[in-house]
Amino acid sequence: MKTGLFSVFSALVLLVSGIFFPWSKTMLIIGLCYGLSALGVAIPAKSGQVSFGHAMFACVAAYSVAFIARAFPAMDGLLLLVLATLFGTLFSALLGLFVVRYRGIFFGMLNLAVSMVIVTLLGKLYNLSGGTDGIRVERPALMGMLTDRSEFETLLLVLTLLVGLSAGWFYQRFTQSATGEALAGLKSNETRLEYLGISAHKVLWVGYVWSGFWVSLAGAIFALAQGLVTPDMGSWTRSGELVFIMILGGASHALGPFVGAAVFQAVKLFASAYMAGVWQMLLGLTLLTVIAVAPDGILGAWQKRRESLRQGASS
């Protein structure tokens, strides 16, 4: 409950800072989208299956936004988000049927392979997708309101924060649900899970579709916030960044991916201001440090510390 209050509080802080520092709004939305996507990646990762292609769902949803907005310029932004997320999720449901049969490296690689095919096609089919330059997304009306840029960003920030909070709530509920526990069981021993009469494929599929849903939603919001979609959004290095964020923050609690995304964005911002050209190097070093000193991520380390403090107090 405490963490729930903390999350709502941080959401409010972010909203206030977005209103007082208008330049930070897009950055906040994009950071939240990263966190949301990393949270999606964390769901199949519960079962030990780490995907190196999940950015493709964000990419599919973002292009859905662009295509639908191009075909129906008058469509409301909210409806765009819903439809695009639906497309992304449907795609993950279809792809899930195929990839849940694979484990470990093969699971990661298959996701990567599919994402590469999508990125390549989007880059090559110039007439349809605008090639590597991508497609511009004109700012739509949002919830029936035709707004200027700043108001639009504020509305989108509120929406994203609400989505982030519900995603966090969902994640906490899901990991404690029967399916969530079964996913964790798949990691420790799949054969035993099957002996209990639980279909590992089905459990993983459910987790996969949920993860596809959150990543798609993040991608759709990203498209609206940035106003531009490019094939790069689905590249494997982008997927790697999502895994990176998940590990950085830790996946033991829904806050983890968001903390990871915040650190990720902060490092990126810091590097682009003071050490342009070596931001990737800085990120790599951060990741190595986190893996070395806090293998459960920032949040895991914090939880452990709190635990040991509590034990110290009681004894």
Added chain:
Amino acid sequence: MNLDMLLLGIADGISYAGLLFLVSLGLTLIFGVLGVLNITHGSLYALGGYTAASLTAFAMHHALDKTPVLFLVLLLAAVVVGVLMGLLLEVVLLRYFQKKDPVIQLLVTFAAFVIFEDFQKLVWGSSPYSAGEIVSRLGTVELFDVTYTVYQMVVIPGIALASYLGLLFFLKKTLWGKQTVALTHHREMATALGVDVKKVATLVFVLGAVLGALGGALAVPVSALSPGVGAEMIVLSFTVVASAGLGQITGALITALMIGLARSMAVYVLPELDVATPYIIMLIVLLIRPNGLFTVAQSRRI
């Protein structure tokens, strides 16, 4: 598509497959022994290539532009980069994270890869590098009606094949090689039987690293290197390794040939899809054989 184009496609494919095979061979070897899917392999390819380009330019500048010297320079670049980087990565980095989950180890190599991407940009900038001199020196061959460079037709496939045979010899006939095979089968048992796991692991990693760098060094005379080339190569060699089955050496040879040929054919037939062909092949292969084409069945451990 006429016959000339078909021949040209085959020639392209074989030369490309040779490079792909060298890189994949290193990757699959390292995976077999250390159980790590080494993403840094892409950096090795890129660094090998860049170093070879710089060394070639250096040699030309100092009037050492005899063909054998230029050729030796390529090999030298691969060995230097492979040994230095291999030692750095294995002894310093991977050994430190040895006890972690395979996924975490994968991320460790991803972090190192990302670091090297920037390192490479710092040293060589983002303008393309190439070293075409040796290709024109070696001249061309005529095969049926198609003219093709000796370098691509003979040198690259020759080195790829020699590496393959050399590695087989190493694994089958030498003590170190046999210890390596024992290690891939059962790490604990091999340790109990007195195999010095640390030494073998380092040796194999360095060997794999040299192969990765060699791929890059041999590629730079025929294709320009620019940032991002490492990222592209690592996923491509992943597809070869995964389609062949992890740790399968002969399988990697056949798969690399298959993917190389399919890709160069696609350039002529389906140009929109040429970059995607390797991935499509891998998807089809894994759909039919979930553990790769050449994997042998393993007993289940409950």
